[in-house]
Amino acid sequence: MSEVYELHAQVRENLGTGHSRRMRRLENKTPAVIYGGGEEPESIAIDHNKVLKAIKNEGFYSSILTLDVNGKKQKAVLKDIQRHPFKPKVVHMDFQRISAKEKLTMHVPIHFLGEDSAPGVKQGGIITHLENGADISCLPADLPEFLELDLSTLELDASLHLSDIKLPKGIELVDLMHENDKAVASIHLPRAAVEEEAPAAEAESEEKPAEPEEKS
Numbered sequence: 001m002s003e004v005y006e007l008h009a010q011v012r013e014n015l016g017t018g019h020s021r022r023m024r025r026l027e028n029k030t031p032a033v034i035y036g037g038g039e040e041p042e043s044i045a046i047d048h049n050k051v052l053k054a055i056k057n058e059g060f061y062s063s064i065l066t067l068d069v070n071g072k073k074q075k076a077v078l079k080d081i082q083r084h085p086f087k088p089k090v091v092h093m094d095f096q097r098i099s100a101k102e103k104l105t106m107h108v109p110i111h112f113l114g115e116d117s118a119p120g121v122k123q124g125g126i127i128t129h130l131e132n133g134a135d136i137s138c139l140p141a142d143l144p145e146f147l148e149l150d151l152s153t154l155e156l157d158a159s160l161h162l163s164d165i166k167l168p169k170g171i172e173l174v175d176l177m178h179e180n181d182k183a184v185a186s187i188h189l190p191r192a193a194v195e196e197e198a199p200a201a202e203a204e205s206e207e208k209p210a211e212p213e214e215k216s
Contacts, residue, residue: 005057005065006065006067008050009044009070024048028048029045032093033093035096061109064098065077076096077143078095079096104140104143107135110129110149111148119153129184135174136174137172139170156189157189159184159185
């Protein structure tokens with residue numbers, strides 16, 4: 001992890017939908033809850049401007065975060081985030097406390113490398129990202145911000161799967177643990193190019209002269 005994310009929060013004494021709505025509107029705070037780690041769930045409030053700044057970073061969603069709640073620092077990960085349907089506002093957040101000795105299940109993004117040098121691209125193909133992230137299982141100390149998949153050898157009409165990702169030490173892919181080796185990226189010619197090739201092939205077949213029949 002290359003960046004440290006820390007948010008300051010206050011314990012919420014007053015709960016309920018009405019109070020949360022007033023807090024968001026009048027105090028510009030985002031209601032949240034932090035749970036797990038053998039402790040009771042805690043309702044907290046975080047400055048909304050700080051939240052908006054933090055969620056612009058991709059790593060925020062797959063990193064160990066520090067929540068400073070009334071001066072008590074707790075390590076946690078983001079488990080859920082609820083956004084307003086059309087306004088740039090975060091309505092609610094869920095955080096889970098972590099234990100250094102217990103494995104986490106997290107969804108992390110996949111970064112694709114070597115796209116421009118892939119043989120299939122040089123032949124006119126277009127890369128499709130079938131999955132942009134993957135669920136992993138690991139100890140907190142091993143949690144990566146992202147995984148990498150090298151596409152530089154991908155041929156036309158071929159695909160790469162989860163099993164093609166080179167995993168850092170201590171990382172397991174949840175889908176592979178359940179024998180689900182999903183395709184992650186593929187290269188194919190654009191549909192227009194395929195449609196143009198088909199009539200051309202048919203025309204060539206029609207123009208080809210028939211071979212003379214052998215006389216007995």
